[in-house]
Amino acid sequence: MTSENDSPPQEKPDDLARHASKMAKKKAARDKIMAGKSGEKGLVIITTGTGKGKSSAGFGMILRCIAHEMPCAVVQFIKGAWDTGERRLLTTHFGDLCQFHAMGEGFTWETQDRERDVAAAQAGWAKAKELILNPDIRMVLLDEINIALRYDYIDRQEVIAFLRDEKPPLTHVVLTGRNAAPELIEAADLVTEMNLVKHPFRSGIKGQPGVEF
Template sequence: MSETPDEDAINARHNAKMKVIQAARARMMGERQEQRGLVIVNTGPGKGKSTAAFGMAARMIGHGRRVSVIQFIKGAMETGEKAVFDAFPDHIEFRPMGEGFTWDTQDRARDIAVARVAWEAAKARLLDPNDWDMVICDELNIVLRYEYLPLQEVLDAIAAKPLMKHFVITGRNAPQELIDAADLVTEMNQVKHPFRSGVKAQAGVEF
């Protein structure tokens, strides 16, 4: 079926508009030539903070880069992402170093000690100039919220990290100082969640 004159006019206007947008995008991309490691924060009450970080880890593996994942809360359960990443030992280490959420452990002193061990491991990888292209600190924001670690230590490590190293931090309630220090901040907002309707966490979706 041949197009009507009205459709021809609509298509012509659309093509002209897309050419303008294409030219503007080309100019914008041409102006952005700097490359450096980014500080990335995924926060907010919605689902997807860790999932997004692990997606970046998968991309890094695809480019032959090396990633260290340190989990500050999770540790007591097996997850699908760990099973996948363990298949790429030359490109990623996946270290669940937590002992569960603080309302489950109910031992503040132990939570602080566990957080310290995990942070020292993460900091060593973050500051290493010769290894690990990306360091992911999963749920570090929760540790900071409960003041298990001094925020200033994290900010100092950010300031001292090698130029090209990416640092990803996840968890709800990111402190404002961390948001200010970051290059990329995404807030996941919850619109609807099956848990509110009585659906429990399920393998492959939540873990």
């Protein structure tokens, strides 16, 4: 039960007018900025940092492509051996629009075999180049490639040169994973760093379906 004292305060006419004027000025400024943004370009996009959400952001963009019926592809460099929710969803329901290539065998401390890790990463990069060069594919997600680059499984200068010189003009490429190399960040068009504030793993809670995978 509520009383009159619980009712939200009523805006005064002068306050409403000031708010409307402020928003009109903000819209005019925004419209002016947007009027000068008419070009399209295939972007090199990086999500990196210590926080959770890097791969999740990449798969979010893949789902947007699917919603727009834009052919896309995923290459997983590290978590390829995992049974993840995104892999199930994309391969089961959207295989006609999204190719999914799980090339990794797990983190390096799991395989404990550098030669195998390098071979898997090299195979993943070869597949990635093939997909990026395909003119029908509009976005390619290279999930956890930053980790493979950090451990020198793939030559980072080769990756940078390929994205600069051979990537089709309208193809988007998304690279995820911690510790993105500074020179890769410099070459990218869009970079987002996820910062860790709090994580349940530190409280003894394991990774859970729907949240971590």
